[in-house]
Structures are given as C-alpha cells and as structure tokens.
Amino acid sequence: NAGVTQTPKFRILKIGQSMTLQCTQDMNHNYMYWYRQDPGMGLKLIYYSVGAGITDKGEVPNGYNVSRSTTEDFPLRLELAAPSQTSVYFCASSPQGAGTEAFFGQGTRLTVV
Amino acid sequence: GNSVTQMEGPVTLSEEAFLTINCTYTATGYPSLFWYVQYPGEGLQLLLKATKADDKGSNKGFEATYRKETTSFHLEKGSVQVSDSAVYFCALKNTGNQFYFGTGTSLTVIP
Secondary structure (H helix, E strand, O other): OOOEEEEOOEEEEOOOOOEEEEEEEOOOOOEEEEEEEOOOOOEEEEEEEEEOOEEEEOOOOOOEEEOOOOOOEOOEEEOOOOHHHOEEEEEEEEOOOOOOOOEEOOOEEEEEO | OOEEEEOOOOEEEEOOOOEEEOEEEEOOOOOEEEEEEEOOOOOEEEEEEEOOOOOEEEEOOEEEEOEOOOOEOOEEEOOOOHHHOEEEEEEEEOOOOOEEEOOOEEEEEEO
16 A cells, blocks of 8 residues: 655755646545645645645645645645745645544655755 | 644653653644654654543553643653654644644654
8 A cells, every 4th residue: 555655755956946746645535735844843734635626725835836636646836946945845645534644655855956 | 723732852761761742732623633753754654643532542652641621642651762763743633624733852762
C-alpha cells in the first residue's frame, strides 16, 4: 500500500521560477492537505480540499495554487518562487470523520536561491 | 478558535528515563486528539490517538489520556530508548475535518 506519495523529494529553484509539487494518494480519501514546515514553527496549512473539484485556502496560501481534478491527485503550484518559500512541504490525506487520522507523504525539501 | 500548545523543546533524556511532553488545546466542539512522531528526513507518522474524553491512546509504550476538564493530552513513556529520538507533534482534528498542530517537541535520548 503506497499511501501518500510526493515528488520530488528535493528541489532547488531560482527566484522567479515556477514548479509543481506532486501529491497522490491511493486510499480513496476525500480530504487532502498541503502544509509547509519551517524550523521550529510546526506545520502551517497552505491549501486543502474536501473532494475532487473543491479546494480552499488555509493559513498561508499566498504564492501558491492548487487543483483537485481527481480524488487521488492534489498538486501544489508555486508561481514566481521567492526565498520565503524555502521550506519542507508535506502533503497529507484523511478520510472524513471524527477520529480519523491524517496520513502524510515523505515531504519535499524546497530551496529557493 | 482551535489551537494546540505543546511543551517547548528540545528535551534531552538519558536512556530508560521517564518522558512527559505536555500538550494543551483550545477547541470548539469535541475534537479528536493525536500524537504524531517525525523521524529525521521523514514525514509525520501517527503515534496514538484518542477520540473522546477519558480515552487513553497507547502505542509502542507511549500513552496519552484525553482530559476534557484540563483540555490536555500529555504524552508519557515510562522508559525511553535511543530509538525514540525524534520530533513529537500534538494535534487536534475538529468537526470540520481540519487538523491543528503544535510546534513540535524535539526529543534526544542519550545512551
């Protein structure tokens, strides 16, 4: 069972470049989330989705975009990368319902130079 | 609103010492509570959870009890091992299926 798969694992971007972080899950979960993790700051929610075709902003959405065309995939797009977007990005999925946990991918370490 | 506050780290313990990592929460409604563990270079993994008041979650020798009266979910382990060195996150899930995480507590266990 693959769970949540993120690609790439590492990436270095130049300021102003764009890229897409891929996330796919094979557990048929309705809910998917993108977080960024900065040192000592915990996880901050960027965007989330409650199902195919539905997305919504989290705490720190500026500079990012998402789409959810299928249940399985939830890519995160960075347009015009900035040094402030240097971080570790985690995708997660969860079934609907109280008490159900989030399943995380391995993360993407992004550096913007 | 919803938020999680957990004990600042880093925490350094000798092997076989007792561990407590404090976690308190603020929530509307009746959240579920979780502890996640993150090993270096990896994503977060569920360690244990509790879904209602007075529930005790347990796994791999770790325990935490959902205390509604004190809005707490403290993580404990009676005898830590070097392999327990990791970052631990307390989290809640509200009725809207949103997760809220604490800032993480780094634990280092020395032989």
